[in-house]
Amino acid sequence: MRTSRPEAFSDGVFAIAGTLLVLELRVPAESSDLGAAVLRLWPAYVAYLVSFLTIGIIWVNHHTLLEHCKNVDRRFLYLNLLLLIAVGIVPFPTALVGQYILSEDGATPALVVYGLGGILIAIAFTGVFLYATHDQRLVGDRAAARRIRDEGRLFPIGLAAYTIGIALAFVAPLASLAVYGLTALFYALPLLPLPARESR
Amino acid sequence: MRTSRPEAFSDGVFAIAGTLLVLELRVPAESSDLGAAVLRLWPAYVAYLVSFLTIGIIWVNHHTLLEHCKNVDRRFLYLNLLLLIAVGIVPFPTALVGQYILSEDGATPALVVYGLGGILIAIAFTGVFLYATHDQRLVGDRAAARRIRDEGRLFPIGLAAYTIGIALAFVAPLASLAVYGLTALFYALPLLPLPARESR
Amino acid sequence: MRTSRPEAFSDGVFAIAGTLLVLELRVPAESSDLGAAVLRLWPAYVAYLVSFLTIGIIWVNHHTLLEHCKNVDRRFLYLNLLLLIAVGIVPFPTALVGQYILSEDGATPALVVYGLGGILIAIAFTGVFLYATHDQRLVGDRAAARRIRDEGRLFPIGLAAYTIGIALAFVAPLASLAVYGLTALFYALPLLPLPARESR
Amino acid sequence: MRTSRPEAFSDGVFAIAGTLLVLELRVPAESSDLGAAVLRLWPAYVAYLVSFLTIGIIWVNHHTLLEHCKNVDRRFLYLNLLLLIAVGIVPFPTALVGQYILSEDGATPALVVYGLGGILIAIAFTGVFLYATHDQRLVGDRAAARRIRDEGRLFPIGLAAYTIGIALAFVAPLASLAVYGLTALFYALPLLPLPARESR
Numbered sequence: 001m002r003t004s005r006p007e008a009f010s011d012g013v014f015a016i017a018g019t020l021l022v023l024e025l026r027v028p029a030e031s032s033d034l035g036a037a038v039l040r041l042w043p044a045y046v047a048y049l050v051s052f053l054t055i056g057i058i059w060v061n062h063h064t065l066l067e068h069c070k071n072v073d074r075r076f077l078y079l080n081l082l083l084l085i086a087v088g089i090v091p092f093p094t095a096l097v098g099q100y101i102l103s104e105d106g107a108t109p110a111l112v113v114y115g116l117g118g119i120l121i122a123i124a125f126t127g128v129f130l131y132a133t134h135d136q137r138l139v140g141d142r143a144a145a146r147r148i149r150d151e152g153r154l155f156p157i158g159l160a161a162y163t164i165g166i167a168l169a170f171v172a173p174l175a176s177l178a179v180y181g182l183t184a185l186f187y188a189l190p191l192l193p194l195p196a197r198e199s200r
Numbered sequence: 201m202r203t204s205r206p207e208a209f210s211d212g213v214f215a216i217a218g219t220l221l222v223l224e225l226r227v228p229a230e231s232s233d234l235g236a237a238v239l240r241l242w243p244a245y246v247a248y249l250v251s252f253l254t255i256g257i258i259w260v261n262h263h264t265l266l267e268h269c270k271n272v273d274r275r276f277l278y279l280n281l282l283l284l285i286a287v288g289i290v291p292f293p294t295a296l297v298g299q300y301i302l303s304e305d306g307a308t309p310a311l312v313v314y315g316l317g318g319i320l321i322a323i324a325f326t327g328v329f330l331y332a333t334h335d336q337r338l339v340g341d342r343a344a345a346r347r348i349r350d351e352g353r354l355f356p357i358g359l360a361a362y363t364i365g366i367a368l369a370f371v372a373p374l375a376s377l378a379v380y381g382l383t384a385l386f387y388a389l390p391l392l393p394l395p396a397r398e399s400r
Numbered sequence: 401m402r403t404s405r406p407e408a409f410s411d412g413v414f415a416i417a418g419t420l421l422v423l424e425l426r427v428p429a430e431s432s433d434l435g436a437a438v439l440r441l442w443p444a445y446v447a448y449l450v451s452f453l454t455i456g457i458i459w460v461n462h463h464t465l466l467e468h469c470k471n472v473d474r475r476f477l478y479l480n481l482l483l484l485i486a487v488g489i490v491p492f493p494t495a496l497v498g499q500y501i502l503s504e505d506g507a508t509p510a511l512v513v514y515g516l517g518g519i520l521i522a523i524a525f526t527g528v529f530l531y532a533t534h535d536q537r538l539v540g541d542r543a544a545a546r547r548i549r550d551e552g553r554l555f556p557i558g559l560a561a562y563t564i565g566i567a568l569a570f571v572a573p574l575a576s577l578a579v580y581g582l583t584a585l586f587y588a589l590p591l592l593p594l595p596a597r598e599s600r
Numbered sequence: 601m602r603t604s605r606p607e608a609f610s611d612g613v614f615a616i617a618g619t620l621l622v623l624e625l626r627v628p629a630e631s632s633d634l635g636a637a638v639l640r641l642w643p644a645y646v647a648y649l650v651s652f653l654t655i656g657i658i659w660v661n662h663h664t665l666l667e668h669c670k671n672v673d674r675r676f677l678y679l680n681l682l683l684l685i686a687v688g689i690v691p692f693p694t695a696l697v698g699q700y701i702l703s704e705d706g707a708t709p710a711l712v713v714y715g716l717g718g719i720l721i722a723i724a725f726t727g728v729f730l731y732a733t734h735d736q737r738l739v740g741d742r743a744a745a746r747r748i749r750d751e752g753r754l755f756p757i758g759l760a761a762y763t764i765g766i767a768l769a770f771v772a773p774l775a776s777l778a779v780y781g782l783t784a785l786f787y788a789l790p791l792l793p794l795p796a797r798e799s800r
Binding site for chain 3: 611612615619622623625627633635652659666788
């Protein structure tokens with residue numbers, strides 16, 4: 001099977017999940033001091049940024065993986081579907097965090113749900129990733145497969161980071177959100193010094 | 201006509217219909233016990249999962265069908281449009297089920313509407329499928345056409361499954377939803393042992 | 401300029417505008433007689449069907465036009481953007497019609513707005529269409545350009561049909577909606593007997 | 601890395617951000633004088649038009665830039681992601697402006713937020729643009745790179761225009777919105793006389 005349509009379907013879900021996040025930025029109902037009301041929405045802006053970054057960076061990694069796949073099979077499509085289902089849910093925990101991170105009672109459950117969503121995505125991505133690279137199944141080139149698998153060692157770190165974020169949700173909500181944002185950046189940063197290897 | 205743009209348009213509708221499902225996960229309005237409120241939304245999560253799986257697996261089958269089509273004609277595009285109209289409506293019955301499956305009076309109509317939506321999709325898919333494979337019209341390769349048509353025998357089973365789900369809606373709502381979920385998995389599972397045939 | 405990205409952007413807007421229509425099917429708030437409440441939404445289902453059909457059939461015609469274009473220029477992209485802006489607004493009049501077609505006072509303005517939206521789309525499509533086919537500007541093949549232009553004679557009929565629909569909005573709202581639906585089908589039907597000419 | 605998937609992901613976000621704008625056109629709740637209520641929404645229509653035009657014209661420029669890129673690297677993808685995050689937020693300031701531009705107290709903050717959103721996009725676009733064209737990094741052809749960079753001189757003008765719009769928000773809200781609309785047209789107009797250069 002060609003990889004072009006799985007890419008198109010995945011790109012669609014990634015792009016929509018990211019862009020739907022804006023619907024959680026609700027226009028304040030009061031106009032008497034709209035400026036202050038808009039500023040008070042800052043947690044929703046931060047949540048929007050963290051989630052869009054997370055989705056975008058997962059997309060970059062997904063893109064890199066599929067670019068090395070010669071073809072895909074049905075099992076891959078179903079594993080990929082689980083990943084998309086996990087990514088598609090992101091607007092919900094994002095809305096929870098944006099709305100409740102400053103609430104005394106609501107911040108902890110909101111951030112726990114956010115972290116659990118991140119863990120779901122990490123597990124699903126690892127499944128897609130291991131299936132595609134194992135035994136040169138879909139990635140034909142042995143060197144590329146090894147290099148991609150080496151990057152895959154980063155996944156346990158992601159799982160650990162989300163677990164730390166969940167633990168922090170109980171004591172320091174803003175620190176928990178910071179961990180989620182830094183986790184996204186972590187997956188972007190280590191690869192930044194090596195763009196030359198990626199270009200053709 | 202090339203198949204690339206019908207694929208892109210169809211991929212778009214499938215991806216959007218799946219990703220819009222998340223908008224039915226409404227952020228609870230109470231913060232005093234947000235954790236419990238989020239847990240009480242479990243029927244909406246199950247409905248999200250079942251519907252996204254259903255859409256994703258229809259997409260895989262649509263993808264497989266179009267991959268074997270050399271070209272498409274206008275009649276195919278209109279039949280395909282009816283399929284997309286049916287798929288695009290999925291977020292509505294999903295919201296009904298997520299909101300009312302635990303309600304004494306609302307569960308039955310919600311699940312009946314969901315099943316009727318499934319039957320609409322099954323009929324539209326069968327139309328697209330038969331049109332494309334009949335008489336090697338769009339699928340040029342005779343062997344591929346026969347193999348695809350053999351898979352098509354599974355459609356009456358789908359129709360029967362949705363009818364059972366509708367009947368169960370009157371006596372056991374959760375069993376009805378389980379049937380809808382298993383129907384989606386049924387279309388994924390029988391093909392799982394044979395991924396090698398699909399790969400190039 | 402290649403036609404692939406304008407196609408992708410246009411396909412995205414068409415697919416999203418169609419699929420967003422489902423958000424106007426609002427889940428009824430009462431569960432005591434949900435079945436009846438869901439049935440009472442029938443005008444919204446009809447409006448969903450008419451609008452998705454309209455968007456889908458415009459898409460088919462847009463697809464056919466661009467398939468014959470060797471390349472596009474910036475002017476074409478801006479004309480196409482006006483078309484997409486007109487198509488993107490469709491969910492709004494659709495929601496108006498779905499909600500107010502049975503209201504004594506609201507039906508007429510809702511259907512007038514719907515018809516004006518249709519006229520906007522017809523004008524924008526004609527602009528795109530004439531620009532692309534005039535003087536073999538973008539459609540290189542002379543015979544294809546002539547055949548496409550011949551189809552273009554159908555556009556005044558569309559304008560007339562929407563005008564009739566607007567007039568009917570003042571005396572017979574349901575007849576007005578029927579005219580809008582038949583207009584969409586009109587653009588699909590005359591080409592149905594000739595699929596062979598379209599296939600490659 | 602191929603440019604096709606970044607294009608698909610970007611096209612998706614542009615198309616979705618544009619099409620989601622329609623969700624801010626809220627169906628009026630009163631049916632007694634629906635016609636007048638729909639007319640009173642005119643600021644929302646203007647905001648829809650200005651924002652869709654802005655997004656569409658950014659898309660055309662993004663399209664032109666990427667068409668000249670032979671390949672992209674990871675750094676480009678991350679800069680592009682920042683641009684998409686900025687574009688994806690557009691529906692929020694658009695809703696603010698559509699709802700509050702006629703409000704005595706709300707117009708100024710709504711238009712300031714809109715202008716700040718425009719500045720964010722201008723900065724992000726400039727980053728993507730300079731990265732891609734600097735030192736023939738991604739644009740291989742020297743002449744094309746120079747011509748594209750020449751067009752880039754227009755960006756400071758955009759920044760200035762948005763700053764003027766923000767200043768006008770404090771004294772003349774409608775003039776401020778007019779400046780935002782003219783800024784979008786400015787990026788479309790200067791290139792209109794030269795479509796021949798763009799065609800292949």
